[in-house]
């Protein structure tokens with residue numbers, strides 16, 4: 667079934683039991699998973715970027731409703747592993763899939779189904795018990811005819827692989843179209859249960875990890891194509907500055923930005939340190955918005971040789 671109409675108002679009281687559970691969005695890199703998570707939660711939680719595979723950590727957004735609590739687990743994209751890091755990421759993805767109550771498979775409306783989508787759909791077909799919702803994303807980028815064709819192709823893909831989608835829903839996270847309908851469709855697929863997280867919590871991701879992701883996101887902007895996979899950020903310390911009056915707090919954040927080769931240092935730091943400075947200013951503003959407090963950000967660039975291939979380094983960097 668393709669869901670197009672807007673359902674009942676979820677803020678109205680209803681007799682149905684309270685539901686709670688976990689959902690994850692899967693899909694190839696750039697399919698729009700993080701943007702959709704943000705749109706559903708209503709605040710910037712997951713890190714979005716127009717570069718593939720920026721979502722390294724499992725970031726949860728929580729949708730609070732009177733009738734349900736929907737916990738969104740945003741996984742990194744499943745991809746052909748070339749390094750130890752790639753293999754670990756894929757393990758994380760599969761483990762997540764087996765644990766959630768519903769899986770949303772994101773397919774961009776503006777791109778023909780490709781081998782990458784098929785690869786993921788085949789993996790999904792192997793997870794029998796979990797309901798699978800096909801989410802056709804970025805509908806604002808196509809005309810109705812192209813959208814209809816994509817919906818049919820997605821339906822067909824499920825049939826080819828021997829399963830039925832629980833729902834097929836077109837959405838535009840950017841245009842805010844059908845986003846709340848998506849929540850309406852996901853909620854009935856959750857088990858009955860009490861609220862899992864306190865009201866107002868949007869994520870249980872440790873603050874340090876989110877801060878690190880914001881710095882990484884800023885560092886990725888405008889750099890050469892080969893660099894993104896070589897950057898990792900670790901927040902070493904977050905401490906309130908001592909001797910500050912209560913109405914003028916300052917949070918000291920010490921973070922290291924790791925690259926793989928000395929030759930990458932220049933790209934990250936830029937002429938006369940300008941790029942690194944910009945990265946610091948930009949991410950500091952975002953961190954301040956996230957944490958609601960003024961921040962002093964101390965950012966250092968370090969070389970961790972071939973960290974993607976070294977298990978000891980990977981552990982140190984939090985993978």
Ligand SMILES: Nc1nc2c(ncn2[C@@H]2O[C@H](COP(=O)(O)OP(=O)(O)OP(=O)(O)O)[C@@H](O)[C@H]2O)c(=O)[nH]1
Nearest residue numbers: 696697698699700701715716718719721804839840
């Ligand atoms: N026009 C349009 N663009 C969108 C929409 N949703 C996402 N995008 C864009 O598509 C790009 C990728 O979006 P993300 O949300 O980062 O994709 P992702 O699937 O989380 O990507 P990875 O983290 O690489 O797996 C970004 O440039 C978004 O701005 C949408 O509804 N409409």
